[in-house]
Amino acid sequence: QSVLTQPPSASATPGQRVTISCSGSSSSIGNNHVYWYQQLPGTAPKLVIYRNNQRPSGVPDRFSGSKSGTSASLAISGLRSEDEADYYCASWDDSLSGWVFGGGTKLTVL
Amino acid sequence: QMQLQESGPGLVEPSETLSLTCTVSGGSINGYFWSWVRQPPGKGLEWIGYIHDSGSTNYNSSLKSRVTISVDTSKNQFSLNLKSVTTADTAVYYCAREIQLRVWGQGMLVIVSS
Numbered sequence: 001q002s003v004l005t006q007p008p009s010a011s012a013t014p015g016q017r018v019t020i021s022c023s024g025s026s027s028s029i030g031n032n033h034v035y036w037y038q039q040l041p042g043t044a045p046k047l048v049i050y051r052n053n054q055r056p057s058g059v060p061d062r063f064s065g066s067k068s069g070t071s072a073s074l075a076i077s078g079l080r081s082e083d084e085a086d087y088y089c090a091s092w093d094d095s096l097s098g099w100v101f102g103g104g105t106k107l108t109v110l
Numbered sequence: 111q112m113q114l115q116e117s118g119p120g121l122v123e124p125s126e127t128l129s130l131t132c133t134v135s136g137g138s139i140n141g142y143f144w145s146w147v148r149q150p151p152g153k154g155l156e157w158i159g160y161i162h163d164s165g166s167t168n169y170n171s172s173l174k175s176r177v178t179i180s181v182d183t184s185k186n187q188f189s190l191n192l193k194s195v196t197t198a199d200t201a202v203y204y205c206a207r208e209i210q211l212r213v214w215g216q217g218m219l220v221i222v223s224s
Contacts (some may be wrong), residue, residue, distance in 0.1 A: 002154060035210055035211070037155075037211070043216075044204055044214040044215065044216050044217050045147075045155065045204070045211070045214055046214065047210070047211060047212050047213075050210060050212070056212070088154065088155055090155075090157075090211070092209070096171060097168065097171075098157060098159075098168065098169075098170050098171065099145075099157040099160075099209060099211075100157065101154060101155045101156070101157065102154075103154045104154045104155070
């Protein structure tokens with residue numbers, strides 16, 4: 001059971017916009033920044049959003065993040081086949097004094 | 111551009127100690143926190159812990175009794191030791207830069223089996 005809760009799967013067609021949610025608590029998302037990682041099949045995760053809504057250099061602006069209260073979301077617009085991957089949210093948890101992940105969402109581009 | 115590479119045995123016997131090293135290239139290990147994360151086959155990510163180049167550490171409470179992370183700044187490396195392993199410790203082990211995991215190694219599959 002992961003500390004952060006994500007839907008196990010999401011899907012959309014090319015060109016559409018998809019949103020992935022991440023739910024936490026006051027000790028995690030409610031009091032700390034949220035980070036999102038993309039894991040393409042057979043590869044290491046890659047940071048795509050940091051500090052709730054910031055994109056690292058090289059990440060397309062089709063990727064955006066937001067946070068409200070104890071929940072956060074990752075949005076991908078203009079969906080492409082190469083966006084098909086597992087996406088994980090993460091945050092610091094003050095109660096656990098450690099880094100926590102969501103269970104991951106498998107995004108399928110139909 | 112900084113790169114990380116995990117190395118170590120890919121097969122460990124039950125009850126033994128899993129030992130991995132992460133070599134940092136393209137930059138200095140100094141001034142950063144360095145983390146370990148693992149991913150059992152077909153499952154999600156699990157944070158193991160981190161170390162600062164000063165030597166201060168923080169571990170996942172569920173693994174704390176078995177984990178040690180150390181750093182060797184002279185070699186630009188940091189290491190993971192996980193003792194008393196069981197088959198449940200079979201996973202791909204990743205090293206990463208910073209607590210926020212901004213840069214990742216490619217990962218190394220470690221199988222615990224006799």
